[in-house]
Amino acid sequence: MTTLLRITPIEIVVVLFVLVVAYAAHGGARTLGKLSEAIIGLVVLFFICIAFLLLLSGSLEPQRMLPFLSKGIMPLIKTSFSSSLWVPYGELIVFLVMFPQMGKKAAFRKAGMAAILSAGVILAFSDLLQIWSMGMEYEKYSTFPLLDAARLINISDFINRMDALVALIIIFGVFLKCAIFLYAGAKGISVIFGKPSKTYIYPFALMIGALSLLVSHNFAEHTEEGLHLVIQYLHIPFQLVIPLLTAIWIWILSKRRRGSSE
Amino acid sequence: MNEIDHALPNDSYSSTIQSLGHLRAHLKLVFGNTDDLAVTAVRVGEQKGLLCYLETMTNVPFMMDNIVKPLSHFSVNDPNGSADALLEEMNEKYYGGLSGTYIRDLKEFTQKLAVGQAGLAVEGASFTLMLDVKQLDVRSVAEPTTQTVVRGPKDGFTESADTNMSLIRRRLVNEKLRFEKYTVGNQSQTSVYLAYIDGALDVELLRRIRARLQTSLTSSVLDSGNIEELLRPRELSLFPTVYNSERPDAVCAAIMEAKVAIIVNGSPFVLVVPAVMNDFFKSPEDHYQWFAFGTLTRVLRYLAFFFSLFVPSLYVAVTTFHAELVPTVLLISILAQREGIPFPAVIEILLMEITFEILREAGTRMPRVVGPAISIVGALVLGEAAVQAGIVSNINVIVVALTAISGFVAPIFTFGANVRLLRFGFIFLAAVLGFYGIILGSAFLLIHLVRLHSYGVSYLSPFIPFRIRAQKDGILIFQTPLPNDEGGGNGSHE
Numbered sequence: 001m002t003t004l005l006r007i008t009p010i011e012i013v014v015v016l017f018v019l020v021v022a023y024a025a026h027g028g029a030r031t032l033g034k035l036s037e038a039i040i041g042l043v044v045l046f047f048i049c050i051a052f053l054l055l056l057s058g059s060l061e062p063q064r065m066l067p068f069l070s071k072g073i074m075p076l077i078k079t080s081f082s083s084s085l086w087v088p089y090g091e092l093i094v095f096l097v098m099f100p101q102m103g104k105k106a107a108f109r110k111a112g113m114a115a116i117l118s119a120g121v122i123l124a125f126s127d128l129l130q131i132w133s134m135g136m137e138y139e140k141y142s143t144f145p146l147l148d149a150a151r152l153i154n155i156s157d158f159i160n161r162m163d164a165l166v167a168l169i170i171i172f173g174v175f176l177k178c179a180i181f182l183y184a185g186a187k188g189i190s191v192i193f194g195k196p197s198k199t200y201i202y203p204f205a206l207m208i209g210a211l212s213l214l215v216s217h218n219f220a221e222h223t224e225e226g227l228h229l230v231i232q233y234l235h236i237p238f239q240l241v242i243p244l245l246t247a248i249w250i251w252i253l254s255k256r257r258r259g260s261s262e
Numbered sequence: 263m264n265e266i267d268h269a270l271p272n273d274s275y276s277s278t279i280q281s282l283g284h285l286r287a288h289l290k291l292v293f294g295n296t297d298d299l300a301v302t303a304v305r306v307g308e309q310k311g312l313l314c315y316l317e318t319m320t321n322v323p324f325m326m327d328n329i330v331k332p333l334s335h336f337s338v339n340d341p342n343g344s345a346d347a348l349l350e351e352m353n354e355k356y357y358g359g360l361s362g363t364y365i366r367d368l369k370e371f372t373q374k375l376a377v378g379q380a381g382l383a384v385e386g387a388s389f390t391l392m393l394d395v396k397q398l399d400v401r402s403v404a405e406p407t408t409q410t411v412v413r414g415p416k417d418g419f420t421e422s423a424d425t426n427m428s429l430i431r432r433r434l435v436n437e438k439l440r441f442e443k444y445t446v447g448n449q450s451q452t453s454v455y456l457a458y459i460d461g462a463l464d465v466e467l468l469r470r471i472r473a474r475l476q477t478s479l480t481s482s483v484l485d486s487g488n489i490e491e492l493l494r495p496r497e498l499s500l501f502p503t504v505y506n507s508e509r510p511d512a513v514c515a516a517i518m519e520a521k522v523a524i525i526v527n528g529s530p531f532v533l534v535v536p537a538v539m540n541d542f543f544k545s546p547e548d549h550y551q552w553f554a555f556g557t558l559t560r561v562l563r564y565l566a567f568f569f570s571l572f573v574p575s576l577y578v579a580v581t582t583f584h585a586e587l588v589p590t591v592l593l594i595s596i597l598a599q600r601e602g603i604p605f606p607a608v609i610e611i612l613l614m615e616i617t618f619e620i621l622r623e624a625g626t627r628m629p630r631v632v633g634p635a636i637s638i639v640g641a642l643v644l645g646e647a648a649v650q651a652g653i654v655s656n657i658n659v660i661v662v663a664l665t666a667i668s669g670f671v672a673p674i675f676t677f678g679a680n681v682r683l684l685r686f687g688f689i690f691l692a693a694v695l696g697f698y699g700i701i702l703g704s705a706f707l708l709i710h711l712v713r714l715h716s717y718g719v720s721y722l723s724p725f726i727p728f729r730i731r732a733q734k735d736g737i738l739i740f741q742t743p744l745p746n747d748e749g750g751g752n753g754s755h756e
Binding site for chain 1 (some may be wrong): 697709722
């Protein structure tokens with residue numbers, strides 16, 4: 001954001017953002033659901049726009065995808081386990097918090113499958129757009145590859161600078177993610193301290209804003225922390241180890257209870 | 263007149279009728295020395311009687327013909343019968359068409375007098391007979407002034423609730439149509455009617471509206487705007503959640519969609535709940551034209567809504583923070599025009615926006631005869647001269663004009679009026695935070711709209727939550743399929 005607003009203090013930018021996020025989280029699960037419906041509509045619309053405009057400006061070349069799987073399927077599986085599994089997909093663990101509000105097990109499973117599949121399709125579509133327009137090498141070294149891809153759009157020197165649409169996609173996506181995590185965190189705390197979760201939303205939001213300023217000073221630090229440290233020290237324990245142990249524990253408890261009642 | 267002296271009961275507000283003298287005293291106490299109260303002594307058979315009415319609310323010649331005249335040639339069947347029986351006989355024999363009711367309570371008696379009924383009391387009877395002889399001068403049905411259409415019915419609601427109900431009833435020839443009466447306002451005692459189709463409606467919706475009307479603490483209701491205040495949601499919002507219309511066809515369409523219309527006596531604007539955002543972008547005319555044209559106008563209205571909300575703030579953001587977003591040639595043209603302007607873009611925009619708001623307000627409030635003065639001053643002096651004097655740029659005038667015209671596209675005025683306030687918020691955000699501010703503002707607006715409900719209906723429906731079946735009357739209008747009348751029987755014609 002500092003590249004966009006050169007003299008505005010970053011604190012103001014952050015505080016306003018987290019306050020709006022908190023307003024969304026304060027509305028509860030129903031609001032978040034409807035908000036994500038609105039945002040997914042916008043994101044899909046923007047993606048279609050970008051794809052269409054890239055096509056019109058002649059920047060899409062599918063042969064940039066080649067060579068396809070030249071080293072076999074192993075590198076793919078390796079990356080999946082080292083990063084993709086944890087960063088977008090592992091974070092789905094947060095939706096377990098909303099399990100009680102989602103109705104029955106079957107409904108949760110159905111919604112969950114639909115969510116994973118549609119998210120996968122959108123991410124794959126975005127990746128394809130990036131590779132088709134810029135090629136593999138460029139995509140690998142760009143910080144925001146989709147943003148760079150959108151910069152290629154140029155139709156008769158009038159429709160250009162469409163990277164604003166990508167900025168919107170990123171901001172709205174991050175926005176929703178923050179709101180859901182904030183809501184889930186407040187829910188969790190409310191279980192521990194026994195007060196309604198809404199009381200924690202605004203204080204938590206401000207705390208998140210402050211921590212975000214303390215945790216990293218620039219983008220390089222942010223990616224290093226987010227893509228390496230967090231996966232090792234936070235994602236693997238919180239997404240895999242603790243839920244797995246909890247599941248085993250619940251399974252043993254329920255087995256024993258069933259055994260004692262018979 | 264010594265009858266007045268003998269009884270001035272303290273509890274006369276809650277007491278029942280005792281004697282004619284008591285009644286007179288009570289009327290004196292309640293109505294005081296008002297000039298239009300007529301209390302006439304009459305004879306009902308052999309008994310003394312009193313005829314009371316308000317001259318200003320009743321049709322006096324009609325009353326003379328239909329109430330007083332029958333009294334003069336009334337012969338008693340049973341001279342020994344009670345006064346109660348006498349009144350009942352009178353009512354059944356002569357006053358069949360006047361919807362007579364029997365009233366015991368004195369408070370109710372005075373209330374009925376106030377709404378234009380005539381009361382007939384007989385010495386010794388335990389109740390009075392109330393007869394409906396109301397006559398009010400009403401404005402005749404005329405073309406609506408706020409929601410005009412090119413093609414479609416030209417009649418509009420008037421200030422009389424009776425007329426309005428009849429306008430609805432004659433369009434919806436449906437025996438399930440109900441009009442439910444409520445009295446709201448401690449002082450004004452205004453009649454408010456709920457109109458709905460029985461059976462189609464969500465019972466919970468009806469219960470909530472009734473509760474709001476019955477528990478209201480309002481002292482006076484002078485327009486349906488006062489009732490709209492009662493029906494608003496608890497959450498503070500700039501967006502209206504109650505629809506209002508001057509057009510009977512729009513209200514009938516809403517009633518058929520299982521909504522509740524609220525007719526307020528004294529207001530030509532009939533309210534409808536629940537109302538969602540999309541309702542404020544609909545004009546009844548959309549369905550009277552070819553469907554594609556209706557769709558086009560509806561898309562245009564949404565476009566105009568976004569224009570009036572975002573164009574000035576985008577202009578401010580782009581010229582202040584993000585000049586690189588504009589195509590170069592356009593940027594040069596904008597900057598060349600702004601070269602001699604002494605103000606930053608935000609001041610320039612605010613100056614013209616506020617000027618326009620003042621012009622608009624002046625245009626609404628001024629007497630009709632001075633109308634041309636406004637257009638001369640507005641268009642020539644403020645537009646032309648401000649640009650020539652180098653105070654504002656041409657592009658600024660274009661931006662403000664586009665915004666202003668877009669703001670008036672909304673078919674329901676209240677919606678456009680509220681959006682104007684938001685526009686100023688966005689201009690401010692754009693001036694401080696640029697694009698980022700606009701995005702934050704839009705996110706806030708989106709969350710607010712998503713959280714907003716109108717009586718349990720999501721404000722952004724049918725778009726959020728998305729209902730595919732409801733899309734045929736969303737932004738797009740689909741044609742109703744025709745019944746298959748060509749395939750059957752003898753097959754198609756040559």
